[in-house]
Amino acid sequence: MSRVPVREALRQLEAEGLVVQTPHAGARVSSFSLEEVPELYELREALEPLVLRHSVGNLSLDQLDELKASMERVVATENDVQAWLLQDRLFHLSSFQAAGMPTAMNLAERIYNLTQSYRRQFFSSLNPEEMEMSHLEHRLILDAIISGDAEKAAELHRLHVRQTRMVVQASRRHASKNMRSD
Secondary structure, eight states, X not given: OOHHHHHHHHHHHHHTTSEEEETTTEEEEOOOOTTHHHHHHHHHHHHHXXXXXXXXXXXXXXHHHHHHHHHHHHHHTTTOHHHHHHHHXXXXXXXXXXXXXXXXXXXXXXXXXXXHHHHHHHHHHOOHHHHHHXXXXXXXXXXXXXXXXXXXXXXXXXXHHHHHHHHHHHHHHHHHHHHHHO
């Protein structure tokens, strides 16, 4: 494989804040601190509902069918962290696709990517009841999208992101406390 595509991929990942490149030393995955969690999730809480609100009325029947199928794939992958993360990402980003807001969509995707490790932690911390609550939140968002209620879909999405932020922050604080007491 040529080095050019690899270099270009690393540049793209660096532009998205996912990789840090050091001259003559190579690239490494960016690290984020607990202090960044609230900011990243508050950005998601503000931006994603805006994009979703613009998308809801513009989604085609085929896109709505794909969202329904995506929702079912999220539920079906609940025991596989990697598959769940991928399907959850596809569900949310697909719901934004008809917004007609390329800059906002690009920002939403970049911020979503930056929160990937926190979502992995979120998924890992869920008990069966919390997992079912997450599925219910997805279903409610999907129902609002299908019914064409952009305001309701946006508000439900904002609450869904906020709930994730609260769980992630609580689990990070708990882990941090346990590390100090060990």
